[in-house]
Amino acid sequence: MKTYRIATIPGDGIGKEVVPAGRQLLEALAASSTGLQFEFEDFRWGGDWFRAHGEMMPADGLEALRGKDAILFGSAGDPHIPDHVTLWGLRLKICQGFDQYANVRPTRILPGIDGPLKRCGPNDLDWVIVRENSEGEYAGVGGRVHQGHPNEAATDVSMMTRSGVERIMRFAFALAESRPRRQLTVVTKSNAQRHAMVMWDEIAAQVAREFPDVKWDKELVDAATARMVNRPATLDTIVATNLHADILSDLAAALAGSLGIAPTANIDPERRYPSMFEPIHGSAFDIMGKGLANPIGTFWSVVMLLEHLGEYEAAARVMAAVEAATADKSLHTRDLGGNATTAQVTRAVCGFVAASAQQRQAA
Ligand code: NAD
Ligand code: K
Ligand code: MN
Numbered sequence: 001m002k003t004y005r006i007a008t009i010p011g012d013g014i015g016k017e018v019v020p021a022g023r024q025l026l027e028a029l030a031a032s033s034t035g036l037q038f039e040f041e042d043f044r045w046g047g048d049w050f051r052a053h054g055e056m057m058p059a060d061g062l063e064a065l066r067g068k069d070a071i072l073f074g075s076a077g078d079p080h081i082p083d084h085v086t087l088w089g090l091r092l093k094i095c096q097g098f099d100q101y102a103n104v105r106p107t108r109i110l111p112g113i114d115g116p117l118k119r120c121g122p123n124d125l126d127w128v129i130v131r132e133n134s135e136g137e138y139a140g141v142g143g144r145v146h147q148g149h150p151n152e153a154a155t156d157v158s159m160m161t162r163s164g165v166e167r168i169m170r171f172a173f174a175l176a177e178s179r180p181r182r183q184l185t186v187v188t189k190s191n192a193q194r195h196a197m198v199m200w201d202e203i204a205a206q207v208a209r210e211f212p213d214v215k216w217d218k219e220l221v222d223a224a225t226a227r228m229v230n231r232p233a234t235l236d237t238i239v240a241t242n243l244h245a246d247i248l249s250d251l252a253a254a255l256a257g258s259l260g261i262a263p264t265a266n267i268d269p270e271r272r273y274p275s276m277f278e279p280i281h282g283s284a285f286d287i288m289g290k291g292l293a294n295p296i297g298t299f300w301s302v303v304m305l306l307e308h309l310g311e312y313e314a315a316a317r318v319m320a321a322v323e324a325a326t327a328d329k330s331l332h333t334r335d336l337g338g339n340a341t342t343a344q345v346t347r348a349v350c351g352f353v354a355a356s357a358q359q360r361q362a363a
Helices: 015-031 047-053 061-066 083-097 162-178 196-208 221-230 242-255 296-308 312-327 342-362
Strands: 002-011 036-042 070-075 102-108 126-132 136-145 153-159 183-188 215-220 237-240 263-267 275-279
Touching: 002 015, 002 083, 015 036, 015 070, 015 296, 015 312, 015 342, 047 083, 061 083, 070 083, 070 296, 083 136, 083 275, 102 162, 102 242, 102 296, 126 162, 126 242, 136 242, 162 183, 162 196, 162 237, 183 196, 183 221, 183 242, 196 215, 215 221, 221 237, 221 242, 237 242, 263 296, 275 296, 296 312, 312 342
Parallel strands: 002 036, 002 070, 070 275, 126 237, 183 215, 183 237
Antiparallel strands: 102 126, 102 263, 136 153, 263 275
């Protein structure tokens, strides 16, 4: 019997709705599997914790997470606290504290879901975006002088290091090599950003020599958005900076049908620390507390969590359950044009997981 220690951090807004749903799914999986168990510890950090303690998570919070096998995260963002305080105080603190430098964002058109692109079927859009997750535009370097005065100046410096770029390029090339098409697009903006992005391009070309089987090309980030819409089938694996990939992956999610279905993994590839899995969406203030949140993005993140743990069979079983749910339009939440609730989708996906276990036992 294998027992995994999982930390759950719902955070704020709809994070408090989708993370419990993700936990329910893992519990359904454990109940219907032989040899797989989860030990959960729930951390109630975020906006409420901030109101009570003046910080988003305790100073020794990372210590409490360190021994876990994985973290399932919801969202950081509270309507009454500035966004940069919530983001830096919780999500980025964990990503940077545990050096989760590779952010992986798969995008596919799932069965039953109609994306906004005409003539774009499941085979025309199958991407993985790799986001540099530790430096770049979100390095936190910069400041403000003469605050509030007419001559105020402010900077956010995009700080890139050779070792930081090398490791994300190597990760992206290796991931591209592991996929059937062995193809990588390196997104850049080295026409305008003439220091860091030029180094980024040079390192891409250098790392490419270590991966002779990977076909790769370069695309400016603005042109990349148009290519995603106009020629989606020409893309496969994509690597981009922290900011560029942040933006491209929301576009990717929307093109695949909804922000509510997109998953992400914040990975420490060297496995020194626990990795963290979350839907890519935020707190969704407009629908929080109403039971309308689509839990599919969290469920797909659970699939990525299981894959990271090496539980490939369980991961495939959960993904099949997710796809059985999306294929049924009566299980679509409002973001997909339906009227199912978070609870209904969760119950259905847990039911599919249980049913697939029974079928396996019968076979
Ligand atoms: P958002 O992702 O919260 O919402 C954007 C839109 O998508 C909203 O209309 C929302 O209703 C819809 N949506 C998102 N997820 C959905 C789901 N699961 N089901 C149905 N509809 C869904 O982005 P935002 O409005 O820009 O940000 C709100 C807050 O969340 C901000 O505080 C922001 O900083 C934070 N945020 C946090 C994270 C994170 O923790 N990783 C990511 C993005 C945004
Ligand atoms: K999130
Ligand atoms: Mn984002």
